[in-house]
Amino acid sequence: xxxxxxxxxxxxxxxxxRMVTYQAKDVxxxxxxxxxxxxxxxxxxxxxxxxxxxxHDCREGICGMCGMVINGVAHGEQRxxxxxxxxxxxxxxxxxxxxxxWRAAPFPVVKDLVVDRSAFDxxxxxxxxxxxxxxxxxxxxSLPVRKEDADDAFDAATCIGCGACVAACPNGSASLFTAAKxxxxxxxxxxxxxxxxxxxxxxxxxxxxxxxxxxxTGECTAVCPKGIPLDTIARMNSDYLKANAx
Amino acid sequence: xxxxxxxxxxxTKAPAGPIEERWEKRKFSAKLVNPANKRKLQVIVVGTGxxxxxxxxxxxELGYNVKSFCYQDSPRRAxxxxxxxxxxxxxxxxxxxxSIYRLFYDTVKGGDFRARESNVYRLAQVSVNxxxxxxxxxxxxxxxxxxxxxxxxxxGAQVSRTFYARGQTGQQLLLGAYQALERQVAAGxxxxxxxxxxxxxxxxxxxxRGIIVRDMVTGExxxxxxxxxxxxxxxxxxxxxxxxxxxxxxxxxIWRAHEKGAYFANPCYTQIHPTCIPVSGxxxxxxxxxxxxxxxxxxxxxxxxxxxxxAPGDIPDDERDYYLERIYPAFGNLVPRDIASRAAKNVxxxxxxxxxxxxxxxxxxxxxxxxxxxxxxxxKYGNLFEMYERITGEDPYTQPMxxxxxxxxxxxxxxxxxxxxxxxxxxxxxxxxxxxxxxxNRLGASALMQGLADxxxxxxxxxxxxxANGPYGEVDEEAVxxxxxxxxxxxxxxxxxxxTRTPDSFHRELGKIMWDYCGMERTEExxxxxxxxIPSLREEFWRNVKVSGSAEELNQVLEKAGRVxxxxxLAELMCLDALVRTESCGGHFRAESQxxxxxxxxxxxxxxxxxxWEHTPDGPVLHKEPLEYEYVKMSQRSYK
Ligand SMILES: Cc1cc2nc3c(=O)[nH]c(=O)nc-3n(C[C@H](O)[C@H](O)[C@H](O)COP(=O)(O)OP(=O)(O)OC[C@H]3O[C@@H](n4cnc5c(N)ncnc54)[C@H](O)[C@@H]3O)c2cc1C
Ligand code: SF4
Ligand code: FES
Numbered sequence: 003x004x005x006x007x008x009x010x011x012x013x014x015x016x017x018x019x020r021m022v023t024y025q026a027k028d029v030x031x032x033x034x035x036x037x038x039x040x041x042x043x044x045x046x047x048x049x050x051x052x053x054x055x056x057x058h059d060c061r062e063g064i065c066g067m068c069g070m071v072i073n074g075v076a077h078g079e080q081r082x083x084x085x086x087x088x089x090x091x092x093x094x095x096x097x098x099x100x101x102x103x104w105r106a107a108p109f110p111v112v113k114d115l116v117v118d119r120s121a122f123d124x125x126x127x128x129x130x131x132x133x134x135x136x137x138x139x140x141x142x143x144s145l146p147v148r149k150e151d152a153d154d155a156f157d158a159a160t161c162i163g164c165g166a167c168v169a170a171c172p173n174g175s176a177s178l179f180t181a182a183k184x185x186x187x188x189x190x191x192x193x194x195x196x197x198x199x200x201x202x203x204x205x206x207x208x209x210x211x212x213x214x215x216x217x218x219t220g221e222c223t224a225v226c227p228k229g230i231p232l233d234t235i236a237r238m239n240s241d242y243l244k245a246n247a248x
Numbered sequence: 249x250x251x252x253x254x255x256x257x258x259x260t261k262a263p264a265g266p267i268e269e270r271w272e273k274r275k276f277s278a279k280l281v282n283p284a285n286k287r288k289l290q291v292i293v294v295g296t297g298x299x300x301x302x303x304x305x306x307x308x309e310l311g312y313n314v315k316s317f318c319y320q321d322s323p324r325r326a327x328x329x330x331x332x333x334x335x336x337x338x339x340x341x342x343x344x345x346x347s348i349y350r351l352f353y354d355t356v357k358g359g360d361f362r363a364r365e366s367n368v369y370r371l372a373q374v375s376v377n378x379x380x381x382x383x384x385x386x387x388x389x390x391x392x393x394x395x396x397x398x399x400x401x402x403x404g405a406q407v408s409r410t411f412y413a414r415g416q417t418g419q420q421l422l423l424g425a426y427q428a429l430e431r432q433v434a435a436g437x438x439x440x441x442x443x444x445x446x447x448x449x450x451x452x453x454x455x456x457r458g459i460i461v462r463d464m465v466t467g468e469x470x471x472x473x474x475x476x477x478x479x480x481x482x483x484x485x486x487x488x489x490x491x492x493x494x495x496x497x498x499x500x501x502i503w504r505a506h507e508k509g510a511y512f513a514n515p516c517y518t519q520i521h522p523t524c525i526p527v528s529g530x531x532x533x534x535x536x537x538x539x540x541x542x543x544x545x546x547x548x549x550x551x552x553x554x555x556x557x558x559a560p561g562d563i564p565d566d567e568r569d570y571y572l573e574r575i576y577p578a579f580g581n582l583v584p585r586d587i588a589s590r591a592a593k594n595v596x597x598x599x600x601x602x603x604x605x606x607x608x609x610x611x612x613x614x615x616x617x618x619x620x621x622x623x624x625x626x627x628k629y630g631n632l633f634e635m636y637e638r639i640t641g642e643d644p645y646t647q648p649m650x651x652x653x654x655x656x657x658x659x660x661x662x663x664x665x666x667x668x669x670x671x672x673x674x675x676x677x678x679x680x681x682x683x684x685x686x687x688x689n690r691l692g693a694s695a696l697m698q699g700l701a702d703x704x705x706x707x708x709x710x711x712x713x714x715x716a717n718g719p720y721g722e723v724d725e726e727a728v729x730x731x732x733x734x735x736x737x738x739x740x741x742x743x744x745x746x747x748t749r750t751p752d753s754f755h756r757e758l759g760k761i762m763w764d765y766c767g768m769e770r771t772e773e774x775x776x777x778x779x780x781x782i783p784s785l786r787e788e789f790w791r792n793v794k795v796s797g798s799a800e801e802l803n804q805v806l807e808k809a810g811r812v813x814x815x816x817x818l819a820e821l822m823c824l825d826a827l828v829r830t831e832s833c834g835g836h837f838r839a840e841s842q843x844x845x846x847x848x849x850x851x852x853x854x855x856x857x858x859x860x861w862e863h864t865p866d867g868p869v870l871h872k873e874p875l876e877y878e879y880v881k882m883s884q885r886s887y888k
Contacts, residue, residue, distance in 0.1 A: 014801070032528045032641075040752070041531055047750045047796050047805055055804055057321060059494040061534050063635070064419055065325040087638055112465055113802040120442065123322050127434040131427035132386045136306040136704045139377070139384035143341065146395025156388040156413060159420060163324060192386045 003029045003095035007042065009054055010102040012111050019111070021100070031091035035078065036061060036068060038090055055114040063087040063227065066162030069169070070115045071102040076166035076225040084164065084227045104169035108176070108212045119165050121211040122179060128207035129200040130183045132192050151189050158185035160228045167222035167230075173214030178222040180208050181238035182230045188241060201241035249779050249824050254869040257511070257860050261710075262366040262666035267879055268348075271370040274666065275709050279716035286311035289715050292459055292474040294446045294501055296323030298418070298696055299679025300480030301425035302703030308432030310708060312715075315472055316429065317441045317461060319496055319807075324426040327482055327494040328699065331418025332539040332632075333402060334410035335696040337375040342399060346407040348372045354405055355694060356880045358584060359659075359687020360834035360850060362514070362858070365879055366666060367685045371694075374701040379411055381704055385424040389413050400541060401582070402692040410693045415539050415631050421696060425703070444470075445807065446501045447738075448731040449477065449508045449675070452724040456505075456675035460731050462739075464807065467800040469735055473723050476674045476711055479505060480703070483658040483680035485518065487815045487822065488767070489759020491655035492521060492537040498811040499818045502662050502681050510670040511860040511871060513663035513683035515818065516826035519690050519835045520768050521656035522588035525639055525649075526608040535654040536639055538611070539632055540692050543581045545616040545625065546649070548572050548588075550609050554599035560610055560648050571595055579887045586689045586834050586848070587887060589653035593768050594846070596652075603650040612648035653768060657695060659686040659835060660825075663860040663873075667710035668702060671862075674720070676711055678702035683858070689834025739799050742809045747792030751809040754789045758782070758812070758819060766823050771839045775827040779820065786816040821861060821868060828870065831855045843884075852882055 005026040012019030026042050033041075036058050043053035058068040063084040070085055072078035078088045093099065101115065109117040147155075161182035168176050184201050187193030193200070209215075216235055223232050263273040281289065289312050293304040296318040304316040318326060338351040351372040356363060379397070383389065389411050390398040402410040413420040432438040443464040450458035450473070458473040484499035485491040506512045523538045549568045556563065571591055573580040583591075592609045595601065602608050617625050622645060626633070633644045640650070661683040662670050668684070670677050679699040686694065765778035789812070797803040832841040832848035833855070841849045858873040 030529050030531065033531055034533075034639075037531050037533050040533055044750050044752060047794060048748070050796060052797055053805060055802055059320060059325055059496050060327065060330045061495060062330055062536055064416065065320075065327075065329050065494065067320060067325045083638070087635075089638065089641070091641055116802065119321055123324075123430060123433075123440075123442075126427060126430040131431045132384065133431065134381070134384045134428075135309055136302070136381060136428070136708070137377070139380035142339070142379045142383040142389075143396055145383070147391055148395055149391045149393050152388050152391040155386075156390075156420070159388050159413075159423065160416060162419075163322065186388065187386050190386050190388065192384060 003031065003090070003093070005029055005093065005096070006098040008098065008100040011054070011114055014113055015110050029090050031089070033090045034061065034086055035072070035088040035090065036086050055116050057116050058086055061086040064162060066164040069104055069164045069166055071104065071169060073100055076104065076169040077227055082227055082229050104165050106168045106174040108174070109165060109168065119163070121213070122163050122165065122176070124211060125176065125180055125204055125207050126183065129196065129203040132187060133196060145191050147190060155186050155189040158182045158189070158230065158234055161230050162228060164227060166225045166227065168213065170221040170225040171214065172219055172221065173217060175216045175222070176208050176211070176213040177216035177235050177238065178226060178230055180204050181234035184238045184241060185234040188237065198241055198245045201238060202245035205238065205242045249820060249867070251824060251868040251870055254862060254871045257871040257873045259364065259665045259873065267365060267369045270366050271373060278709055278713035281712050281716045283311055287313065289313060290315070290474040291476050291478065291711065292317070292472055293478040293480060294459065295326065295480030295482060295679070295681070296426070296429065297326035297328035297480060297482055297679060298422055298425055298699035299703045300478070301326065301422065301429050302700050303478055303480060303678060303707050304438050305425060305428035305432050306704055306708045307711070308435070308437035311437070314432070314438040315441065315474065316438050317444045317446060319443065319445045319464065321442055323429055323440060323442065324423060326422060327497055328422045328696070329419045330494060331696055332415045332537065333541050334400065334412035334417045334693045335378070335421065336402070336409050336693040337379045337411060337697065338372050338409060339376055339379060341397060342408050344407045346409050348376070350407065351375060351409065353880055355685070355691065356687070357885060358689055358691040360689050360848070360885060361687065361852065361856065361877060361882050362833055362875065363685055363687030364875065365877060370706070371685050371698055371701050374705045375697050377705060378697060378700045382421055382424050385428060387413065387420045387424040401544065402540060405691065415541070418696060421700065447504065447735045447810070449505045450723065450728055450731045451508045451672060452727040453721065455673045455720055457720070457723045458728065460735050462735070465802050467798070467803065469732060471728055471732060475715055475718055475720065476676065478676045478678060478707065478711070479662070479681050480679045481681045483661070484818060485655045485658050487759070487819050488655040488762045489755050490527065490532065490535050490763070492524060492535050495534060498814065500811055500814045502677070503814045503818055505662060505670065505672065505675060506863050509672045509863070510675060511663040511862050512660070512821060513858050513860045514660040514825065515822045515861065516766070516829060517659035517688050517835050518655055519585060519657040519659060520589040520653045522585055522592055522653050523611060523651045524654035525636065526603055526652040528604065536635070537654070537656065538636060538649065538651060540585070542611060542629060542632060545628070546581065546611040546613050547615060548581050548609055548611055550595045550600040550602060560602070560612070569595070569600070576887050583887045584689060584691060586837070589768060590837060592653055608650035608652045610648035611651045613644065614648070617645065655763070657690055659683065659688065659690050663858070667713065668707050669710070669714065674714060676707055678707050687834060688836055738810065739806065742793065742795045742806060742813070743799060745791065745793050745795065747794045749792050749794060751793055751795065751805060751812045754785065754793060755812045755815065757785060758815060761785070762819055762822070766826055769837050769839050770826050772827065775823050778823045779827070782816060782820050782823065789813065789816065824868065825859055825861065829855055829859065850884070856882070
């Protein structure tokens with residue numbers, strides 16, 4: 003199949019950026035979206051042009067490194083799918099495909115489709131952990147955890163930190179990401195002692211980074227490759243309220 | 249390629265005496281650094297996977313000043329995140345006869361008697377603490393209804409000792425280590441450098457004292473000094489181009505250390521994973537692993553007749569060959585990875601392979617679905633089935649999956665002693681980047697265990713001993729300048745060639761040479777062929793590669809080119825090592841060395857040693873470290 007690509011090119015944070023059109027020829031339906039871009043890039047390099055910069059690593063949908071807005075949707079139209087797991091069989095021959103970076107003020111563009119998501123790390127630094135030193139933990143069986151709780155905690159913990167939720171949110175909110183992290187730890191007994199303080203400091207950090215507020219539009223869960231549900235946000239808000247009520 | 253043989257090498261750090269007491273003894277004999285001094289000591293940790301992340305977090309918490317580096321945008325994205333199946337630990341929570349000794353025994357045997365007993369015993373001991381540590385951090389391992397941890401069995405083991413978090417164990421363990429790391433960043437003990445690539449090691453006065461890195465966003469070349477350097481940069485399976493590794497996995501850091509004097513041990517030991525999705529086209533950039541846990545319920549088969557192209561559902565049972573169950577009745581579909589991989593290759597070589605190109609075998613859930621019901625199977629393996637369908641466009645509930653072996657893990661790496669210190673004083677190597685605990689055939693679920701054992705428990709103790717013996721004085725300015733010039737020269741060279749081939753095209757060609765001639769099966773002839781082809785391809789690379797863009801910007805082509813350049817040199821050493829080792833063991837199968845049944849035939853008389861290669865201007869020098877087995881008697885492995 004053959005496609006027309008309209009790709010956002012931006013040489014650096016100071017460049018204003020523009021859409022540039024490329025032709026992707028002889029695309030196999032078995033290719034992943036990133037492999038399609040690899041092939042286009044090989045041609046650009048040989049032609050002496052600058053290849054399209056994009057982030058990726060595992061290419062298995064688990065590291066959270068890849069991410070671009072495809073035809074206006076973060077990670078593309080296929081639900082619950084990272085860009086690296088999106089395959090070309092879902093596109094039509096002859097189609098035009100627009101490709102843009104995550105757009106959110108706290109995620110400045112580094113180059114082309116590569117953005118800086120270090121704000122997420124700073125949210126974790128603010129309290130997204132259990133304070134245990136290495137080497138002195140009690141036997142793992144000393145603290146039973148209800149299977150349902152363990153399963154729910156796991157579901158929240160599957161967030162890959164890709165940032166699609168932020169890119170999709172009309173307010174540029176990082177609530178789904180932050181809520182997933184808070185929910186994971188707040189469902190486990192290990193997370194209880196720091197639970198309320200954690201919610202407060204992480205949400206405060208999220209605000210300090212310049213992410214917008216949540217108005218429950220739900221665009222975030224619609225694009226989340228791991229299906230993190232909206233009710234995690236309710237849980238985060240409730241812990242946050244408790245913190246402020248104190 | 250010419251090599252010479254040097255003097256024997258020995259590990260002098262493992263204490264003598266009963267194996268159960270060695271680690272305790274070593275811990276006790278290790279000097280301590282007093283807390284006030286720790287604050288004055290700087291440690292560099294390169295890599296933020298399970299090994300590096302856990303090490304940096306623990307060292308930070310102990311009070312050292314730590315600088316942590318990774319090439320991704322966040323430490324949480326290290327390749328460890330992709331591990332699916334699980335992590336072993338000798339907890340014996342099931343009461344099914346497991347023990348530290350049994351885990352030790354299975355691992356030594358699974359390594360085909362090419363791993364060190366002392367190290368493996370310590371690994372089995374520490375495995376118990378890893379689970380405690382992870383659970384305390386909030387890692388959501390799978391649980392039973394009674395609230396206790398669930399376990400499952402894994403290829404090559406007859407007890408249920410594998411802890412898991414659905415099919416995403418690596419992710420959950422890494423997030424635990426990452427969160428501990430970020431906690432230290434917030435506390436100010438760890439300084440984090442993301443999107444920074446280490447390109448050179450600084451050795452001053454014979455000691456590792458720092459690194460040269462490139463800021464991958466601005467292109468700036470930076471120097472970072474330290475009292476000790478830890479490499480936790482993962483494995484080098486990407487030398488094969490197609491592998492289950494993340495795209496960025498590379499050998500650069502350890503290769504540069506090798507060039508500076510660190511011995512490289514057992515480079516030829518590559519683990520091939522039996523259950524990957526087969527290759528579908530030339531453009532393919534990586535291979536995807538299907539968790540080995542699928543072999544608990546899936547049955548592996550091919551048609552009895554060569555060239556049988558009927559749809560799998562149309563092939564009656566008596567015309568199917570469930571070859572693993574037939575050849576290995578005791579372990580059946582759960583035989584270790586090297587055996588399962590080679591068996592798949594054999595049936596494909598006989599023309600009985602399925603799918604495009606005949607490079608595939610079926611992994612069939614029909615019987616499991618009939619026995620347990622579709623719902624139960626979906627509960628257990630749903631996410632894996634979905635992943636398979638996504639990549640292949642086929643529904644594994646109604647037709648069997650197709651799988652084929654792929655390069656997965658490298659057991660070789662920099663040589664380290666019991667303290668995890670390389671042959672360069674002050675340079676410690678942990679996780680997949682070292683060679684230590686796996687011998688020739690790492691079993692499933694043991695790499696995560698080793699990475700975390702090294703990072704949380706072993707290194708933080710042993711590095712203290714080294715640091716306590718300091719301080720080691722000022723760093724020689726000339727050594728720093730020399731390292732920096734080397735980096736700049738190489739970058740300038742790569743940018744100036746302006747040839748006609750991309751770095752990827754060279755990488756693909758190199759990978760094909762490695763897979764065809766130094767892959768699942770090696771022969772003297774194939775290895776000699778590879779040793780001819782690699783230097784000539786490297787020569788063409790340095791004459792004809794095209795690297796676009798400049799050095800002062802985010803330049804992914806330049807990054808790639810630098811990594812491919814190092815892969816050439818490593819590839820050559822891998823082939824040489826494979827050529828010299830004229831025996832078969834685990835992940836190294838020399839066709840000339842097999843028994844009447846086609847099983848790997850070890851030669852303990854001549855090869856019960858670690859091959860530790862030294863890099864010299866006159867070519868590689870082979871140092872042998874003899875392996876002695878006091879506890880597990882060397883025997884031919886048999887899974888029949
Ligand atoms: C798909 C898959 C599934 C697996 N499943 C399992 C399993 O179920 N159980 C199991 O036990 N094992 C499994 N393994 C193996 C296991 O995941 C790895 O061996 C292990 O995670 C390696 O950890 P590490 O910390 O040594 O390195 P990695 O996690 O690879 O980390 C390497 C780090 O080094 C950094 N780095 C590398 N080079 C440089 C440089 N030059 N400069 C700066 N930074 C650098 C990277 O940024 C990264 O942070 C699996 C592997 C794969 C590929
Ligand atoms: S919540 Fe979903 S979309 Fe947001 S970072 Fe996590 S995985 Fe990505
Ligand atoms: S590249 Fe890792 S999630 Fe896509």
